[in-house]
Amino acid sequence: MKYYRSHVLVCVDPDCLHRGAHEALDAFQDELVAQGLIDEVQVLETSRIGACSQGPEMMVYPEGVHYAGYTVDDIPFIVEEHFLKGRVAKKFELPAETAIDEELSAPTPKEMRVVLRNCGQIDPENIEDYIAENGYMGLAKALTSMTPEQVIDEVLASGLRGRGGAGFPTARKWQFCRASAGQVKYVICNADEGDPGAFMNRRVLEGDPHAVIEGMIIAAYAIGSSQGYVYCRAEYPIAVQTLNIAIEQARAMGFLGQNILGTDFSFDLEVRMGAGAFVCGEETALMASIEGKRGEPRPRPPFPAVSGLWAKPSNVNNVETYANVPQIITNGAAWYAGFGTEKSKGTKTFALAGDVKHTGLIEVPFGLSLREVVFDVGGGIKDDKGFKAIQTGGPMGGCLPEAYLDLPVDYESLTAAGSMMGSGGLVVMDDETCMVDIARFFMEFTQEESCGKCTPCRVGTKRILEILDRICGGEGREGDIELLETLCEQIKQDSLCGLGQGAPTPVVSTLKHFRDEYEIHIREKRCPAKVCKALIRYEILPEFCTGCTVCARNCPTAAITGERRQTHLIDVDTCIRCGICMQVCNFNAIVIR
């Protein structure tokens, strides 16, 4: 991946396109090439940047400058001013408040920002901004007035648990690592964030990198480590770049390096990039990957705290876990333990995705109910459809139906319900979602990401996927459900790492809560949600069809016939059920049967 100095989001929604967004975009690209800036400026096409009234519109990051209302002819001026001279092209600038951040909007009443408090509020590339928000105060307090044991005790009293999935008490982990024999120990930050739909860690790394760095330095002090690594997935080039800048600045200020803050504690930090393998998020695989090997998990014990990176005692925590630490030290354990439930303290960030009105990042205290998260924070289901299920815990998590909406969001409750906390992906599904298809979908992911080291995971996931494919393909048989259950149990029991152990969860949870859907697919060869292609047909309703020919012109397989102003007809055998015709028909004349 390249590193870009700037990222420009250009809106290509219909409103903007009508006002010449396309021409302006092409002109913009050309101008960047002409000025030799094309390798420094990344242009991303998105939608709905702003007020939608003065398009074309673009946002320039990291500055967050919002331009609108320019034409092709203004492009050279904007490029010259902004990208060459580094000045805001005032003439086209919109006031900041008209811009919306699609990922992170202002907190709703039930939210609580601890980890995300600085994201979007400070300049991540300027350490002074972070310091002005009490940054590095926790570090100063720890180094100058606390022993490592006292730091661990404070974190223990705060109740902080790992945010990477399993929820293991952070201070306990630190204790184990501290107690391990050896001079050389490593502190590692897991920024591999591979769970589909989860981008909380990315946002923290990009928006408040120093919080993570400060947390890691405090952890290193507590454990007795002098070298740390952040393992970041390669899909996050901006996070890597921001981190590197932040590390550099922290070094220059004396927060990293030799004799930090004049004490005899020394610690330094390096960023390592992954190369696209989900399983590298598992801690033992992650360490193998840093060592330059295949990122395959190995059995534990020995735990990383005893023998980790290069066989030295190592502490692995998630980005969010570290990001909590500075504020725990600064504000005290009691402050932190004041949020959340008895066993799950503090707040948790989530990425809300799917069919919910307000998708994006949220941060809530533990203990809020799923209902509050979906309806109060998320604004409810999109297009006023019905709620069907919420998927928590990522690809190794489960789907929970409406009956569980009043469940409090905490580690124990989600596990007891047959799902899990995971790293914080929440996918909301409306009543037009097919749960068998969703289970198949997650299985496809885990099957593809299985590293193949152990047979139950490698072969078992494949078999489950074959069965689900069959069921979705209209060829389900009696006995399939029981077969799935047996396979799930085996994989869960006999797999080496969390990927295999968790892979069956989406299937098990949908079998538990939506068994009737499986049965209808198998016995009646019907997909009640009208999703599974083999079990549906597209049809044109003669009473609505005006014969406008739009569908026929858009059908990729020429499956639609009909004369202008005559009712059109879909040929079932040629149709590949892509759904394009239904999208383009302006008269709602196409339905799924």
Next chain:
Amino acid sequence: MTIATIDGKVVLEAVNKAVEEHGATIDELIPILNDVNRTLGYLPANALDEISRRLRVPKSQLFSVSSFYRMFSTKPRGKHVVQFCESAPCHVVGGRQVWASLLDHLKIGPGETSPDGNWTLITTSCLGVCGVGPVIIIDDDIYGNVAPDQIAEILARYSETRE
């Protein structure tokens, strides 16, 4: 070495640059492979030979590492690489239709390169920009909120401007 010198030279240069930048140690192997893969578009056999020699890592280990990670390719890729996000959040907001449209327009399957060498189509898991899903990436350009009927026009930009 059996391949044409010009190729060999380019390969050597790419490896040299990466090794110089990161240092010739095994724990820099993945960053080095990443750079070379990026510069050359894939990891040709002679690049792996050279890295093996420079880092003193057995070739078997190199093959085993380079085949493990999705970002590395040991086969040449097309002029333009189209990546499609196949993860659930993109899937539930219409990714399926976009995928169908991609397959249809490119006329190649996942992991394949078109006979004219112009396109390679690969799938990727979540890119962390789900807020604007469905998402595709062509070379370094990310497209969010993609609709199936935009595919033809998006692809056309690449055949026009860069051939």
